[in-house]
Amino acid sequence: MASNSTHTIVAGSERKPMRGAHSLGPVQPDQQVEITIRLRDKSGSQTTGTHATSADTHPAARGYMTREEFAAAHGASASDIAAIKAFAELHQLVLVATDAAQRSMILSGTAAAMNKAFGVTLEEYEHPDGTYRGRVGHVSVPADIAAIVEGVFGLDDRPQATTKFKIKRLADAPVAHAAANGSFTPPELAKLYNFPPGLDGKGQCIGIIELGGGTRPADIKTYFSSLGLATPNVKVISVDHAKNRPTTSDSADGEVMLDIEVAGAVAPKATIAVYFAPNTDRGFLDAITTAVHDKVNKPSVISISWGSAEVHWTAQAMASFEQAFADAAAMGVTICAAAGDNGSTDGETDGSQNVDFPASAPHALGCGGTKLVVSATGALTETVWNEAADSATGGGFSTHFPVPSYQTALGKALTGRGVPDVAGDADPTSGYAVRVDGKNLVIGGTSAVAPLWAGLIALFNQKLGHPVGFLNPLLYGSLKGKGVTRDITQGNNGAQKAATGWDACTGWGTPDGLKLLQALSS
Known part of the structure; x- marks a missing residue:
């Protein structure tokens, strides 16, 4: 009333x-x-579902709008x-x-x-x-x-989201010796996941959303030098008065540096645009819309490693985020979002199963997690990441968003939007060698998977000469069965179990980068 x-x-x-x-x-x-x-929207209609950009249409045939065209039509x-x-x-x-x-x-x-x-x-x-x-x-x-x-x-300024990373400390071992500690550098993971060689993200921009913490240029320089890579061009954009404010590695600095170092090591010649905003629903939304409509940096893919269980969000916030993601799809911008690190409950103690938002938004590419082991012979073994209830990939079914049209093709009786869509290494015991606040650390979590996929998509965009855009309808449609992902069939995240094909633990699985590029090129 x-x-x-x-x-x-x-x-x-x-x-x-x-x-x-x-x-x-x-x-x-x-x-x-x-x-x-x-x-x-001035047009009187929502963009969701009205564009070929949200259908199982080859990216080259989608006819993306420029940011200027979109503003004129839908501002x-x-x-x-x-x-x-x-x-x-x-x-x-x-x-x-x-x-x-x-x-x-x-x-x-x-x-x-x-x-x-x-x-x-x-x-x-x-x-x-x-x-x-x-x-x-x-x-x-x-x-x-x-x-x-x-x-x-903004009337309510409660903290809205949490980071999705887990730290495994090292005795300050050199990053280059990551394999000796059972971890991987991002370039090593890129090779294991068959990312296409000879690409560096040149001409692309990867947007990263951060709701706290900061980055230290000296650490970025040291880290990329240790990998034999040039230091990427990192731009900082302030949203709603937030600043780049590094503190300690136990804080959000771990998130910020992980995101930059993973995406930047995969696509070292891409510009990394980091949008710092307050950790409120207002700040989060404003950071996303700023990145999506950024006419200066023009990110073609955006990585989000912050979120919280759907029960903590207002319906107006979830609707506005999803609409912003649908707008992004119309402009050829891919949204990669971490699926959470607390198993099928998403850390809630009310006895119910929960999924993490914004990964549960239908126009987001939800990124789940695996445990990756490489044998002495180089053979890969991957299972669902699940160390404990508070250290396991998120995944399950939305109680807010209905089953999107692209998931109806699964032929399964889903109760809502299923999460995640894809996955990557996330277990901190097989995590990512990074540098944060002067320390060499191994960090895991689905926070690492979102920028890993963002970096891969930046490589695709560079090679194809046009944006991949909204990938979900293709993964569930014309790319299904083409071997573009490696199916994870063992493990669980609590209530959800791995299975052949798509499942609510690791989605379609981890990437075979070259096969996915070839499929998108055909």
């Missing part, structure tokens, strides 16, 4: 307190709050922007920024003004890991702009 007779609820905006949180009382009325309003309209601007002025809110392509408007104002404008009561909450500004119930907006507003983000 609406908050009052002149307001209309924003669909899917309901929030509950974080588990274990309690209210400390209302926030100070003069506390400054910054939000993002997401506006509707926010001038009249809608004007209506939100008038709303802001009426409620004493300041218009900070407008991006018609991203369909976003950033507003700032006091907590008291936000409460009145959106029909909420902002309170300060305390939970076991800190405090946050939050709300319960729905957000509402005046009826005359209700049709324009698809989401309101």
Whole structure:
């Protein structure tokens, strides 16, 4: 129901307190709050499912839109922007920024003004890991702009996502000696997974989403020098005032450096654009839309190694993320997302099975994990990564997203969008040799698999001369049975078990890079 007779609820905006949180009382009325309003598509129709870019169509025949073309066709309209601007002025809110392509408007104002404008009561909450500004119930907006507003983000600034990496420490052994420690450098994994030789990602840009931590240029230089590779061009983009702030290897620095070093070592001549944003649903969404619509760096693939169980997300957030991913598909941008590191429960203790979002979004390439062992003769053995309940690949079935059209071809009675789609080495005992905050470490987790696949796709895009784009319909359709992935048939992640063909532990399996490129080239 609406908050009052002149307001209309924003669909899917309901929030509950974080588990274990309690209210400390209302926030100070003069506390400054910054939000993002997401506006509707000017065309009056969602891009999801309406483009050949979301079908089992050869990438060369898809007819991707440029970012400029997409903005002209599907950005926010001038009249809608004007209506939100008038709303802001009426409620004493300041218009900070407008991006018609991203369909976003950033507003700032006091907590008291936000409460009145959106029909909420902002309170300060305390939970076991800190405090946050939050709300319960729905957000509402005046009826005359209700049709324009698809989401309101930032009123609640609780931490939204966690990293998906696991550290195995070393005694500061040289990266070049990774194999002696049972681990692999990214180039070694690329060779084991038959990544196409002679490619380096030149002319491509890999976007990486980060919600904390930072990168140290000296470590990047040292790491790539140890691999005999040139230091990649790493660009830092600030979103919603976030900065590149390295701290310690136990923090999000491990995530940031892992992502950069894995993607950069696979595609060393690609530009690496790192989008730093606050760890909130607003920051996460704004980072994604900034990367997808970045007309300067133009990433053709985006790697995401942050997420949380679907139960922690609002429906408006999941809808907006999925819509941003569908927009990316229309422009030929591939989204790679880590499937989680806590098995089939995704770390939840409510006795239910959960999948990690945004990997569960239908337009994301969900990346699961394996344990990889190489024998003395060079033979590969891979099983589902599962060391323990808190150290196992995510995977299962969404309780929010229905079975997408490309998965109906499986002929299985799925209960929702199945995750993951593909996999790669993720067990920290067979993990990735990286350098973080002056230390040589081995790190695992599906956090490493997303940038590994992102690097591989950048190589494909370089060789093909056009973007691969949304890969899922092809994997489940015309590429099925062509040997482009290595099927993982042994192991489980808790409730889900490996099987011949697609399964909810490792998807279609790990890549055979050259075969996949050949199939995409034919």
